[in-house]
Amino acid sequence: MPTKTVEKTSTKTRQEHAPVWNVIVHDDPVNLMSYVTLIFRQVFGYSHEKAMVHMLEVHEKGRSILWSGECERAEFYVHQLHASLLLATMEQQPNS
Amino acid sequence: MQFFFTVDQQIGFDEIPPLWAEWLKEIPCIIAEGRESEEVESRLFPSPEHENEERLSDWKAHVQPDLHQCFLSASSLVSEDVKNLKKIDDYFSLSFPGAHAGGWLNALNQARIILAEIHSLKERDINEVLSVFESPQRTIAILKMDFYASIQYDLVEFLEENMPASS
Numbered sequence: 001m002p003t004k005t006v007e008k009t010s011t012k013t014r015q016e017h018a019p020v021w022n023v024i025v026h027d028d029p030v031n032l033m034s035y036v037t038l039i040f041r042q043v044f045g046y047s048h049e050k051a052m053v054h055m056l057e058v059h060e061k062g063r064s065i066l067w068s069g070e071c072e073r074a075e076f077y078v079h080q081l082h083a084s085l086l087l088a089t090m091e092q093q094p095n096s
Numbered sequence: 097m098q099f100f101f102t103v104d105q106q107i108g109f110d111e112i113p114p115l116w117a118e119w120l121k122e123i124p125c126i127i128a129e130g131r132e133s134e135e136v137e138s139r140l141f142p143s144p145e146h147e148n149e150e151r152l153s154d155w156k157a158h159v160q161p162d163l164h165q166c167f168l169s170a171s172s173l174v175s176e177d178v179k180n181l182k183k184i185d186d187y188f189s190l191s192f193p194g195a196h197a198g199g200w201l202n203a204l205n206q207a208r209i210i211l212a213e214i215h216s217l218k219e220r221d222i223n224e225v226l227s228v229f230e231s232p233q234r235t236i237a238i239l240k241m242d243f244y245a246s247i248q249y250d251l252v253e254f255l256e257e258n259m260p261a262s263s
Contacts, residue, residue, distance in 0.1 A: 029219035030212050032245055034252045035201065041259065048256070078144045079159050083166045085205045090145050 020096035021074035023067040025058050026087040033059060039084045040066065043077060068093065099250040101194060107254055108191030109247070110184075117181055117188040119240055123207045124175040126240075127167070130210030139213050140167065140206070170202035194258070197251045204244045204251075211237045 025036075033055055040051035044067060057064035066088075067077055074090040081088035097116065101107040112120070130136040141160050145151050177192040177200070192200070212222065215237040222238060 029217075029222055030209050030241075031205065032248055032252070034256075035205065035248055038252050038255060038259075041256075075144070079162070082142065082144070082159070083163055084202070085140065085209060087142055089143070 018070060020068055020093040021071050022065045022091050022093055023074050023077045023081070024063050024065055024089050024091060025054070025081060026089065027058050027062045028087050031086060036086065039081070039086060043080045043084070101254055105194035106191050107194045107197060107251075108189065110187070110189050112181070112188040112190060114186070114188065116243060119243055120181065120190065121178050122240075123178070123203055123244070124171045126207045126210055127171045127203065130206070130214065133210075133214060136210050136213045139209055167202070167206055170199040171206065173199040174203040194254065197255055201248055201251050201255075204248050208241045208244050211241050217241075
């Protein structure tokens, strides 16, 4: 029993200190709105409605945070977005 | 021009005017020409992170070769498919497997981005009413971009309808 307690505490501490990265998509005058929505659905598995909300945020505010989490996964998503010709970057969250 | 898709997942276009058929054949050429431009290169292969030279260097070494291959593959697919353009009376017809829709979307997007970069077309140029007196080359580029966009709308609709439901 005591051993289990130690393992749990250790895992939680590691997760708390892992830096968090944002995957950001930037506005682009060429990509069609319907195309951007489709790519958000394909890459992140979002519903049509959620993908639309992000697409409109990109269109109106110039950028939208599509996903947040660990670095390797963020790199994977940016790679997928670049393969679909969207302007995407990753940024480490401040204080993460 | 009419978009169609069949029960056996073939998709395509009927009643394509001759000029538009030529513009379809031009897609791989536009993509090939774009590879010679530095502006196009930086747009097709953007940096994944601002102000991080180390990540950019890794990205260039490990990710960009894969992106090059992805873009080349889409262009090759379109290049092969357009060989199947068939002349019917005064128009053309084209069909290809529905599985090619993603590759077509990618190649059409490459072509549109390259046209915009080469002719320095900004959002205002793309969306406002055309002025043929300003520059015929830019006007033709915008017309091609509009034509390619119209195909993208149909392909996006096809892919949306065939996408599994998500949460």
